[in-house]
Amino acid sequence: MDGLFSQLVVLGSSGMLLTAIIILWRRGVPAYISAYRWQSWLLAALTACVGYFGSDAGLYGGAIALVLLKGLGIPYLLRSMERRFGAQHELRPYVNTETSLLAAGVLVLFAYALARPWMAVSALPTRAGLPLAMGLLFVSLFIIVSRKKAITQVIGFLMLENAIALLAVVGTYGVPLLVEFGVFLDALMGFLVMQIFVYQIHETFDTMDVEQLTRLKH
């Protein structure tokens, strides 16, 4: 039973990692949004799975909240944001696609090296998901720093938040529901604030390229 559980956890975590890698490869914002949606659904499924095998009913509530907020709510807001700006031309990221894909591979390797001692002391059946969660953390950070478009950076931030939630689920079987809801609220607030920022940037510069912000200095 534990074997199946850890396989499912690793499967879900690598699926989430894969959605982050898809962002590095694709160029259109709708593809980014659907990648984020997939990632959130996977996170919810993983949370429910941990709740089932770890017999922790509180995690089901967390999974439902995840579906509602990150699986449906935020993608909807992202889509309406994207619609409002219309079809934006592609921006060249700071790092080209091939290099960023290879960098993602190296980051995941780094995460594996980093998580080794942690996995050695952990006895949970979910420990195999730890390096993948940390890899997702690094890859989302990489998305934030290497992309120029504000909306992509927002999605990178949301993925970072997903990575931390994943880390909590596989590392400690989730945090108490109350803390979880607090984090959700924080994420939602952060997202709304960033949405306002993106609107402002778009309003001021007529583009979502954050490089333009350097013009504010003059």
Next chain:
Amino acid sequence: MIEMLLVVGQTLAGVALAPGLVGSIRWTKARLQGRRGAPLWQPYAELRKLFAKERVVSHNASWLFHAAPFVVFGTAVAVLSLVPVVFVPTGFDSIGDLFAVVYLLLLGTFFLALAGLDTGSPFGGMGASREMTVVALTEPTVALSIFALALTAQSTNLGEIIRQTVAEPARALGPGHLLAFAALFIVTLAETGRLPVDNPTTHLELTMIHEAMVLEYSGPYLALVEWGAALKLLIFFAIAANLFLPWGVAFTPSPVALVAGFALFVVKIGALGVAVAVLETRVAKLRLFRVPELLSASFVMALLAVLSTFLVR
């Protein structure tokens, strides 16, 4: 002895089945696009027609040009005999493992590229250079993704990998397997000249890769090259189907197991063929300069597959 006969039998069956696979993909694609489509046996008719024609060879062609079709077809048949299609032999496992499979396939591609360069036509040279670009990126991915399976099975032998996966079905759900499958699927599309990388239905277009190399071939040589390409598709499908979803492959030479194995194999590669046809209908061909991005994505997936099997044990 009986194993030897079975291996020869499954190789011949694969050789006979390969043009049918190409025909079925074309037919499915046509139906999806609202056309009636040529019948499934159309590739067989084409091969018969080509074998009956005379061959026209450029004056500048050297022996390489004459040898390449035989090398392409011969290596494909040799590789097919190493891949467990319907039956996993136990006796002569030691003849060839996955490294032999990967590099024999590469040998055929290498000779095809040489033949493309040989006649000195601009199309041939262009096709050869593109093919080499693509192959240089796909080859490490193929090796890595099969290597991910070999790591879990602790053996580079294809039959042994299948046996281990059947013995422990939870492995097939593991991330190593799934990521490796995704990587191998992308590589299959690239290596066999399917749509996001190369368009199998165009001739005389500046974007083509495989067709540009074989442009100078005619008659029986073209038939051999085409058949070899179809075999390559079948080999990749067989690897993808039997290594990642090995259920149904016969381990004992009993007639029931063999018939069931054959039927399941046809179903599996049929499903893969439908998947390829749907994909080809949905996606457009990538710009040539975006192909390395796709292939590096598949390389990263194969790398992750190896990582997750190698480091989590």
